[in-house]
């Protein structure tokens with residue numbers, strides 16, 4: 001198929017999502033940079049793609065809101081074409097010990113990290129099934145592979161994302177569609193800015209690479225899983241963590 | 247569109263979607279037993295019908311659909327066409 005592989009990346013105004021959008025654009029996809037609260041940086045990322053000769057747009061999408069998800073897909077379809085690559089990157093994290101963890105924070109975490117990925121995947125699948133081609137890449141975390149004290153909701157939501165990924169892989173793997181997940185280790189972004197220095201140190205001590213990852217190092221793996229070349233990779237959970245979970 | 251035309255159209259979409267000759271797609275044909283369609287094939291067929299006829303068929307309403315004739319009836323109901 002000579003058709004362009006339009007990509008939608010959620011939470012793409014900064015951090016890993018932004019880097020993933022730029023990497024997909026360099027690989028030839030028209031890219032929609034989804035943002036929730038920061039149109040300026042999402043527009044800036046889209047403009048950067050345009051300046052490099054690609055096609056891109058910024059699109060508002062709150063993955064926790066079903067109507068917003070539907071509207072965003074409609075806009076992307078009208079602006080760039082049917083979505084063939086979905087990157088479930090939007091993420092929410094609030095740390096706290098289980099015994100005192102607020103119910104609302106639990107719900108917010110699930111709504112964004114898990115329900116949001118489901119809503120976006122469901123909406124994307126109809127078109128992917130019609131095209132008999134699609135790539136769904138979800139950004140989980142090393143917290144999905146091992147427990148993390150103080151991250152009960154985040155870790156549960158990211159583990160859930162792996163279940164979603166594996167079940168999708170089995171459901172639609174016979175239709176040219178793959179669903180895979182990446183599990184980043186510690187990456188310096190807005191999300192980890194507030195991480196306490198002693199926690200960072202402890203993390204880096206058990207990471208063979210001995211340093212934090214960059215958004216670009218995660219994006220490169222996302223872009224590969226989204227590529228036509230990754231056609232036989234399905235239901236895979238790929239740690240991108242400097243060896244931390246090796 | 248009358249019922250016969252509708253039936254013809256639905257059958258041709260189903261035949262294309264399931265990649266089978268249209269002669270096999272009779273009103274009595276059962277999706278799983280006669281047409282070898284699994285649940286995902288059926289969902290895909292419904293997506294195709296939704297797109298073609300501009301209707302929306304929720305999952306609950308798909309459940310009772312076991313034969314081609316029932317699929318035609320469902321689309322007819324959705325279109326408000328009298329059977």
Ligand SMILES: NC(=O)c1ccc[n+]([C@@H]2O[C@H](COP(=O)([O-])OP(=O)(O)OC[C@H]3O[C@@H](n4cnc5c(N)ncnc54)[C@H](OP(=O)(O)O)[C@@H]3O)[C@@H](O)[C@H]2O)c1
Nearest residue numbers: 011015016036037062063089090091141184186187189191
């Ligand atoms: N940084 C790490 O060390 C690390 C490690 C493992 C996994 N991850 C995962 O990587 C992904 C990207 O995180 P990041 O590190 O790049 O952090 P980030 O810079 O904080 O990015 C998170 C993004 O998610 C968006 N977002 C939050 N709630 C949303 C919602 N309801 N709807 C749509 N977008 C929403 C945010 O947009 P707004 O600010 O506009 O809400 C933001 O753009 C997340 O899924 C995160 O869990 C990160």
